[in-house]
Amino acid sequence: MAANGEAQTYNEVTRFGPNPPHGPDISGGHPPFEDPHIDMTSNEKEIFKYLLKPDDLYNEDGVYWADLPIMKRVKFVNKVNRQESRREFAAFWQMFKNDPLAPVGFYFRNMVLPGAGLGLEGYVLFSIGNVKPLFQKAFPDCWKSNKICDKTWINAVDYLEICGIIVGQILVGFIGDWIGRRWGLIQDATIMFLGLIMLVAGWGVTQNGWVICYAWSLFFYGIGVGGEYPMTATSGMENAVGSGKVSTREDRLHRGRKVVSAFLMQGWGQFFNQVILILLLLCFHHGSGNAPYSKVAAQWTYRVSFAIPAVGTAWLIYFRTFKVKASANRQLRLAKKKGGVTGYDVESLKMTFYYFGGRIIATAGTWYMNDVFFYGNKLFQSEFISVIMPGGTSIMPGWLYNLINVGVSLCGYYLASFLVDNKLYGRKHMQSLGFLMDFVFFIIPGTQLKYYTSPAHIKEFQAMYFLSSFFQQFGPNCVTFLAAAEVYPVAVRATAHGFSAAVGKLGALTAAVGYSYWSTQTKFWIVPWFGMAGVILNVLFMPDTTGLDLKEQERRWAYIRAGREKDYHGIAIHPKHLSLWERLRGVSKPYDAELDYKQRIEEMRGEWEERMQERIGEKEKNLEDVIHDDDDFDDNVSSYFKRSTKSPNLRGMENEKIPPAEGLSNPNGI
Structure with a gap:
């Protein structure tokens, strides 16, 4: 929704006609022709200013926002934010007056549908951890004491799920850059649907046979889940950028919000999963959530809970097949055309590792640290619940506290979406703060574990638990997803994102294995330092793409592809948008x-x-x-x-x- 002034200028551009634009130099001539007898018209000047120096990136003197002195920069950024807020509110109010439900429809089209796959996978993946206590209560000889089931296969439920996700992230990331985004989206939804059918219908002659079937079903489902990460991030990113030669105001001001708003659907998936599990258990357990739990009630609860997202995933296949346009691949096609590539762009992949090696360390490394932390957060839950209800046999308190925790996490998701595009805060600062606060909320109870887990101080422990969840989302969990797609060129964006996400899941695997052997005190001593490592990696190697026009980044990549890296002088190498590592290497020197x-x-x-x-x-x-x-x-x-x-x-x-x-x-x- 463009402002009136923007729309008017656009119409001027379209009426510009076939006469060639005359580019001025500082002396008033026309490079490279240096014809002093021809002067640009005022209309041409306005057009060039509109196209090359939009008012949300440059001040009235044509100075880039990151080149302004700090106080002028703050004033400029706040001015742009106020104008944009008024514009969006006016558009919202007009939409609401025309149709009170129109804003709801707008939110579903632009935020919910792009993240529907992540919402469904969030529902299922976090259901695995939620139903495990139910299995331990209803099938104690198998899931708890391991008398009739192999403990290796019980543990393999977690391992195979993570391994499937890693395979999907790497495989589908490659396919997304080779065949296209749309095909990857359809493929992911299809794999997830088949995996859900396997989970709902899986059985075995013995309980151990059922566990084996359950583990392999999760592996298959995990392949589709892994593919959702690079496909949702890249398609959301490129839809925000648009398809024209010139970037849009929406891309420059709200690209991060668009991607994070899709990603936060994962949080809603967790929320609805927990709500539905509670309701199903009450339905099938005669209106009671207390132990003992029958095998029949447990079977109905978990199978129906998996059948519900299967319906949604079947619809997602239809939507992506018939409603997602082929234009979803437009950015990739343009990139391949410029590079003269018809299949997978192997050359761009090699050059990405050479020129952007520090960025790979940043996106993959911080994601690894984040996933260790993400799984580390779960150890808080069992601790304070065991103190609040010692000797409790019901799984309901754990589910209810998890529901509260997910609600707190959603607050972090939404706040991240609102501030991720703010040029004075943005991605990099948000990620550093999130890692640092999680470090604090782990190290404090780690040094005084008995004190904080005592009944008298459990409230403080609980507060730190919820705050760690909040800063997990309002920080590394959202930023790792966004940055892993944003800092790489289009040609290998899905591959780089998938690789970074796969390294992140190795962090989850590290946590899953380590927690099997570490004591609670040891966990609290080890986990916080992954957060500190995340801060260090983020400060050293992560570039800050907040406020950077991504089409300008593609322009820089065209110079790199042509072997003329030093000939590029644009804002993509502005020190503000480079990592400390890149600045120390002199990447920003050609900026002019x-x-x-x-x-x-x-x-x-x-x-x-x-x-x-x-x-x-x-x-x-x-x-x-x-x-x-x-x-x-x-x-x-x-x-x-x-x-x-x-x-x-x-x-x-x-x-x-x-x-x-x-x-x-x-x-x-x-």
């Missing part, structure tokens, strides 16, 4: 705002010439086809121009004056 402005104008001239030549070629080709159809040239030319007005590609071109291409060039080759 004035030189970059000249280059961008010349690139626009080259792109304009290329488009006009394509249109001329298309027109000439159609004319030749008409001429060869009939010997009567005059009649056919007349008929051709009559028909051309009905063609979307040729409409209006019979009167269009095409300027000579002479003199126009693209010396930068971009």
Whole structure:
């Protein structure tokens, strides 16, 4: 929804006509022609200013926001945020006046549907941990004492689930960059649907056989879950960026919010899973949530709980097959076209590891630390519940406290979505703060565990538990998902995201294995330092893409692909948007705002010439086809121009004056 001023300027651009834009240099000439006798019109100046220096990134003097002194920067950012807030509120109010339910529909279309896959997988994955206490109560000889079931297979339930996710993240990330985003989305939903059917219908001649079937079903389902990570992140990112040559205001100001809003559906999946499990147990256990639990009630509870998301996943297959447009692959197609690649872009992958090796350390390393922390948070729950209700036999308190914890986590998700695009705070600061606060909330009880787990001080322990959950989401859990897609080029974005997420799941595997051998006190001594390691990795290697136009990042990548990294002078190498590691390596040295402005104008001239030549070629080709159809040239030319007005590609071109291409060039080759 563009503001009136923006829409008006856009109309001016569309009326600009076929005359070539004249790019000024500092002296008033026109590089590279240096013709002092021709001057730009005021209309051309406004157009270039609108296209190359939008008012949400540059002040009225044309200075980039990150180049402003700190106080002016704060003033500029706050001004833009206020204007954008007023614009969005006005749009919301107009939408509400036209139809009170329209804002709800807008939220579902733009936030819920893009994250539906993550919501469904969040429901199922966290259901595994929620139903385990029920299995231990209803099937104690199998799940608790391991008398009739192999303990290795009981533990394999967690291991195989994580292994399946790792396989999916790497495999589908590769497929997403090879075949396309849309195909990856459809494939993920299909795998998850089949996995849910296996979970609902899985059985065995013995309870151990059932456990084996259950573990392998989770492995298969996990492959689809793993694919959701790179596919949801990349498609959400590229839908926010748009498909044109010029970036949109929505991308520049709300790209992070769009991706995080999709990701937070994972939190809603956890919430609804816990609610539904509580309701199902009450239904099948005669309205009581207290032990003892019958095998029949446990079977009905967990099977129906898996059947519900199966229905939603079947609908997701339909939606992604018939409603998600092929334009979801547009950014990838454009990137491959520029690189002259038809299949998987192996060259870009090699160059990414060479030029962006520090970023890989950042996204993969911080995700690893985050997942150790994420699973570490679960140890709080068993501790304070065991103190609150010593010797309790009911699973309901654990489920209810988990429900509260998920609610607190959702607050963290939403606050992250609101602040992740704020240029004065943004991704990197949010992640550092989240890691640091989780470190604090683990190390404090770790040093005085007996004190905080005593009945007299359990409230303090509980507060730290909830706060650690809040900062987990309002920090590394959201930022790792966003940054792993945002800091890499389009051609390998899904692969890089999938690789980072897979390394993160190795952190989950580390936690799953370690917690089997570490005592509670040992856990509290070890886990906090993963948070501190996350802070260090984030500060050293993570670039800050808050406020960075992603199409500018693609422009930089075009220079790198062409072997001309030092010739790029734009904002993608501004020190604000680079990591400490990259700045120490001198990556930001070629940054030059004035030189970059000249280059961008010349690139626009080259792109304009290329488009006009394509249109001329298309027109000439159609004319030749008409001429060869009939010997009567005059009649056919007349008929051709009559028909051309009905063609979307040729409409209006019979009167269009095409300027000579002479003199126009693209010396930068971009």
